[in-house]
Amino acid sequence: MSINEVAIVCGTHGNEITGYYLMQKWHQDSSIIERDSFNVKTLHGNPSAYELNRRYVDNDLNRRFKTADLNNPKLASYEENRAKVINQLLGPKENPKTDLVIDLHTTTSNMGPTMLMPQRGDFYNSLAAYVKTKMPEVTIFCDEDHKDRNDHHLVCTVGKYGVIVEVGPVPQSVLRHDVFEQSEQLTQTILDFADLYNRDALPELPKTIEAFRFLKSLTLPVNEAGERIGMLHKNVQDSDFTALNPGDPLFMTFDGEVINYQGDKTVYTAFVNEAAYYDNNLATSLMEKIELKLG
């Protein structure tokens, strides 16, 4: 299968403004994202949230793309409607006209440039290997909660293939030059891969690639009334993709008690203290380190 139609979604979250400004740049000079072997277009994911300088208007657009939800006429919030429109433009999810969706995000966490892949398979493993060859500083983040693409809620799953470009740390509503450059470079590297893939011209790639697979989220400690009684311990802050061992300091309560990690094996953190996850009291994601093997 060739990659004939590519879409880059910018500003899925209204206060992650890096993608919005990259889109403006690419409108001025579309040659930056064009390649000979496919068509490419950009799409402003959530214009109303951008105007409000907020993550979303009613609820998170990047959780609205399960096939059942896209086909449920009773779901009618701003983002539920917006998801249906994006599904018309880039999908439909069951048989998409778009072969590859690249969705641009930033995080307040110290994750550096990260590529998130929502599905398994040879295409993704080759993409990861190519990206790591060209940009060794990129972390590969596997988020494969659901074997069936239809059960995935991420925007990028509306295409046949899809990935998230996720770069941090940058505060919400801030444009950093370094994060802007990393986001553009990673996007271009993914586009280069698709072009080489189409032309059967990929270089020789490593046979195994280090990656991290999402296991679960950890919540902040709360009291019986649901109020937070502590925060992430400073030993964990900014430590994305480093080891968290059983017994390591994890939380600090406001009355001065250290709460240690209670797991039974070493895991790795990601989205550490991400601002947007406070809504759900999430403190950090826990990951396992894995190897992706090329066929």
Next chain:
Amino acid sequence: MSINEVAIVCGTHGNEITGYYLMQKWHQDSSIIERDSFNVKTLHGNPSAYELNRRYVDNDLNRRFKTADLNNPKLASYEENRAKVINQLLGPKENPKTDLVIDLHTTTSNMGPTMLMPQRGDFYNSLAAYVKTKMPEVTIFCDEDHKDRNDHHLVCTVGKYGVIVEVGPVPQSVLRHDVFEQSEQLTQTILDFADLYNRDALPELPKTIEAFRFLKSLTLPVNEAGERIGMLHKNVQDSDFTALNPGDPLFMTFDGEVINYQGDKTVYTAFVNEAAYYDNNLATSLMEKIELKLG
């Protein structure tokens, strides 16, 4: 004059949540902020903005405290009303019942722990010298736009004396353990100073203190339609309180042009790329390095 009544204002900006959680901690154990020689209370500056997880509801509470505005009955936004209520509780500004107001803030800029002083005078110079003795990592930020206290718009000017505790970097809506600790330590150091000042028990202090005085703000480059055409150059990012020389890279336009600093002398940056200042297209504050001299 003794410091008899002290107020600590927390959460003046609704998405700077460090002060809010410090207030919760101090409610559990008020001995942390109590001293023998004065009364101390805490006040939640902007509860509605905190509930919304936004800087403000209608406009910035920390710009509403000019005496003329406090006494103008036509000003009736949420924050204009809130300022009048705080003026009743801690002021009135013309003859305040509160001797010292400490207003807790955070910034997305890489400023470390900073103490902002809105007025000149022996009290402030001694306070700065004491703080630098106990916490050499603190930067002293002089923001003395107006000689007359009545013309100042900051919350902390509602007391006879007032300072801002300003710590970063931390994204909006995020609680960082290290910033929480620095904010608490700086607040306690200011309270210690007030207690020693009352008891005429200050240690010997240095005769001169390094500080930075606000000169002006620089705006981001925009086109004729008012749209941003560039961002702060990465050489300036995170460089708060370091030198910016004529000819140094300052902005990067989206089409790849570097814009250099056009001033005629070396200045120093502060509030570099602060998220909250995007509303007004502000890129950075420019400061001069000064010496405060103790009498």
